[in-house]
Amino acid sequence: MSDAVTVSELVKRYHPHAPAAVDGLSFTVERGEVFGLLGPNGAGKSTTVGVLTTRMLPTSGRCLLFGTDVVAQPARAKRLLAVVPQRQNLDRSLDVRQNLLFHARYHGIGRDERTSRAAELLDLMGLTDQAGQRVERLSGGQTQRVVIARALMHAPKVLFLDEPSTGLDPQSRLFLHERIRELRERGVTVVLTTHDMEEAENLSDRVGIVDHGRLLALGTPSALIEALPGGTTITAQVRCAQGTAVDKIVTALTELPGAGAVEHDPAPRGAGAGADLGQCFRVRTDTDPSTLLPEVLRTLLDQGAEPVGLSMARPSLQDVFISLTGRELR
């Protein structure tokens, strides 16, 4: 059985002498998964999605949707896919339900079927009460839900979502995430492009991180996070007696079994009164932090430091993203 999306050796050059916007990209998206396509500005995500959704032609390489070549059979590919763009493009002269019905009619879906699908999708997206509302009266979150409902009217097998949560309030964002999960339960494959790493980590079964048109990493968010060196960080805020040798504390922490790099920050944020004596130590570890944590505490006490705060942070997809694509703005 073919994958939902197959991208092989995709190259897209906008100008013959310009660097390739997509430079030999290959990945597959399995049927029914939510796949996050991530990368900094200009990485080549929109170009890749543009080719996959038949909006532009590749320079070379092949893209298939459920085995259908998007270049050789664009009309067939269009029936399989739906795109939810970042900027809404609803028909302002129509109400919510009419937007859905018009889209279905365009796709050749019969009257009875489009009426029942519209009712079902309005219900799924929590829009039944807004069915007769003009789209210009809707909030940002409601508009986004209408755009998704409309995209689903022709029962696409793969849905491309571009930055779906941009500008949404937390409730709308949560609702949208629940609906995306529900779509996956119904067997719809979702390709999500987002800059929001928390969203990508929460929603995606797997993510592909691209930069300069190339794939840098591919896997489940948890596998990519686990592969990050210097995994968990234990942060200890302490108060030290005047004259305490901070270097000695750093050395003692570094010598603990399982400890990786140790950083010292003499002015921790929010140290408050007596900040001149406040110190912060960060211990990175690839091992189980629950065994290291008591050792860190004991070492600090042995060295005459008084712990006032202790925390443990697992790295996130954002850390993976930054470690692969760098910190500089483009």
Ligand SMILES: Nc1ncnc2c1ncn2[C@@H]1O[C@H](COP(=O)(O)OP(=O)(O)OP(=O)(O)O)[C@@H](O)[C@H]1O
């Ligand atoms: N129509 C175009 N003509 C020429 N170059 C383009 C065109 N569209 C995109 N590019 C260039 O191709 C590269 C990839 O752009 P693309 O829009 O695919 O990146 P992206 O990852 O989607 O970025 P963003 O997150 O900012 O949307 C960039 O260098 C961009 O400047």
